[in-house]
Amino acid sequence: MQTVGALLWEPGTRSGWSVEEIELDPPEAGEVLVKLTSSGICHSDDHLDTGDIPLPWAPILGGHEGAGVVTEVGPEVHDLAEGDHVVLSFLPSCGRCRMCVSGRANMCDLGAGVLAGRAPDGTHRIHARGKGVGAMSYLGTFAPYVVAPAAAVVKIDPEIPLMPASLIGCGVPTGWGSSVYAADMQLGDTVVIFGTGGVGMNAVQGAVHRGAKNIVAVDPVEFKRDKAKEFGATHAVATHAEAAGLVEQMTNGQGADRVIITVDVARGEIVEQANQLTRRGGVIVLTAAAPVLQRDVQFDLFTFAMSGKRLQGSLYGTTQSRNDIPLIADLYKRGQLELDELITRTYRLEDINEAFADLRDGRNLRGVIVYDD
């Protein structure tokens, strides 16, 4: 079918997104066609444009945070039907590999290829200007239709509005799971969250669910700090130094139980800042993406080892998409988790470059692209 999509022809050059006609093939074996309601703008897509995440293939159709309705089912798909309301998971889960069957679905073998610029079978479903187009996360939600591997498509309760549900494709489970699972937060914890944007704000929500006593949001942007308090942060400060002073008072000098890093771009110095704030035996969770080629990091290795701390990487908040996407949708339905409040502004696909400018300028918790009927 003919449709439109936002492509990067020269990833890594900050050239921005080109909205143009694309040709979408019908779903093949193990795939479905989904008509999207909306797509969130996650900072990971910006990393493709800036080159912090280099890509092996161009052009690429961006976007990996979408929800919509299944409109066509390819062969060999047995658990999805036309009309199903679905969230697209930015990482697929085959349900069969060693990682999937041992409770690590976020690290499914299929996920290794999400940035390869090809469908899982090595070919392209999308074409533009006579060339095969790659899709971010096998999805490409910066287009009103997506041909997705069924392994990345998760059914949700049809009563849940699809526009807010699109954020459950990436930002919400990534942040929420960083607190709930990756940090294994405990009742009464003192926690610090560096960066309360689209991902970090959900780390705040996760900390609330886990019963953290002190939730300190750190963000240089005043609007983000104000919002963090609305989402349940008990304190909000602009800098690491201010957080250090607060945590010292709160914990009688011991340090925070958990520190979560959800800034836009992880730089080497932030790990040591987090380390300094963490108590003996505490946990530092690194969720934010660093530039892929960055190797330098500051870290007080001696104190880290001698105080028994843990530095925990966190992919998709260590969530299991088939369990946690419906769970988060249900928490929203019961009024226990906010999604609508995460959406600061909606855009049309044609205005996608304005949406990315707003992301970089810190104007949005989440910007969302909305597609017409």
Ligand SMILES: NC(=O)c1ccc[n+]([C@@H]2O[C@H](COP(=O)([O-])OP(=O)(O)OC[C@H]3O[C@@H](n4cnc5c(N)ncnc54)[C@H](O)[C@@H]3O)[C@@H](O)[C@H]2O)c1
């Ligand atoms: N690990 C994963 O599975 C995964 C999934 C999705 C996104 N991410 C990554 O998470 C990060 C956050 O994404 P997002 O969409 O929330 O971005 P965002 O732009 O919405 O939010 C980032 C926030 O960090 C703040 N910030 C910048 N420097 C800071 C500092 N030194 N201290 C404190 N706050 C600071 C910004 O003001 C902003 O509010 C990105 O790196 C993204 O690529 C990782």
Ligand SMILES: [Zn+2]
């Ligand atoms: Zn994302």
Ligand SMILES: [Zn+2]
């Ligand atoms: Zn798997």
